[in-house]
Amino acid sequence: MVHSGTTRYIGRFAPSPTGPLHYGSLVSAVASFLDAKHNQGLWLLRIEDLDPPRESEKAPSEIMRQLEAYSLEWDGEVLHQSTRLDDYREALSSIREHTFACTCTRKSTPTVYPGTCRDKAIQETKDQPVAIRLRVPDEVLEFEDLVCGTLSWSLEQEVGDFIIRRKDGLFAYQLAVVVDDIYQNITHIVRGRDLLDSTPRQLALYRTLGHDIPTYAHLPIVVDRHQVKLSKQAHARAIPTKDPLSILKIVLSQLGQQVPHADTVSDLLKAAIQNWDIHAVTGEPELPEPTGIHAAT
Ligand code: GLU
Numbered sequence: 001m002v003h004s005g006t007t008r009y010i011g012r013f014a015p016s017p018t019g020p021l022h023y024g025s026l027v028s029a030v031a032s033f034l035d036a037k038h039n040q041g042l043w044l045l046r047i048e049d050l051d052p053p054r055e056s057e058k059a060p061s062e063i064m065r066q067l068e069a070y071s072l073e074w075d076g077e078v079l080h081q082s083t084r085l086d087d088y089r090e091a092l093s094s095i096r097e098h099t100f101a102c103t104c105t106r107k108s109t110p111t112v113y114p115g116t117c118r119d120k121a122i123q124e125t126k127d128q129p130v131a132i133r134l135r136v137p138d139e140v141l142e143f144e145d146l147v148c149g150t151l152s153w154s155l156e157q158e159v160g161d162f163i164i165r166r167k168d169g170l171f172a173y174q175l176a177v178v179v180d181d182i183y184q185n186i187t188h189i190v191r192g193r194d195l196l197d198s199t200p201r202q203l204a205l206y207r208t209l210g211h212d213i214p215t216y217a218h219l220p221i222v223v224d225r226h227q228v229k230l231s232k233q234a235h236a237r238a239i240p241t242k243d244p245l246s247i248l249k250i251v252l253s254q255l256g257q258q259v260p261h262a263d264t265v266s267d268l269l270k271a272a273i274q275n276w277d278i279h280a281v282t283g284e285p286e287l288p289e290p291t292g293i294h295a296a297t
């Protein structure tokens, strides 16, 4: 479902279905939901199922069941990226002149791609698969993040030409996320700071595709007691669905919000929507994973 430009705020939660939601992804879901609802906006759910080898078939339904257990009700139909491949293909071809084919291996490529294949005009053949990279301009990008403040990157020196279609033919997250955020008229992106590295790439894509950028808020990420980011790949545990009220109170307090007195999830969320203050979200880069939240499973 595509929303018309008349709604002033359209937010989204866009999990990759590599497993059920863990505490860190719940924090992103709650913050993006509250920010949208506080601003009388829509909150959309998009399943980013772009990379089948890394995904679990059960994950989308598990994620939805978890969101429902926490009364985080999304608006409209769920969008699955796996249904959007034609649009990614079209977007890619529309910016063809800003891209080039690359045969470098990941191993031989430093974090900032040095432009090795930029001017080689490599042809893709059956025996020589290529990645497609976006050529970034030599410019400094600056933007205002609602949580992190003013941020800036030098595209050529700190970011480099980046992959928008992989050698195995799959579209890269960077391209798909921007094409879909444009397609769904997303105005506000509230997500974890682990994605901040991706933001300048996405800003470069908005510009190349000729679209205005949304407003961003990058939240602190949740780390375990070894200071390691909770991630699905590292087998972070699924959030339990048994006692959402207590867990939501922990999330609110970690996000620097008032914790309302409430006996039901729906009363808690109602008050939390009213009280929500994005500027109270801590500027610290990390939140400790609360102890004991997994005990109730
Ligand atoms: N699908 C991405 C993830 O789960 C998040 C995309 C986004 O919020 O921009 O890490």
Ligand code: ZN
Pocket (backbone or CB within 6 Å): 101, 102, 103, 104, 115, 116, 117, 118
């Ligand atoms: Zn290359």
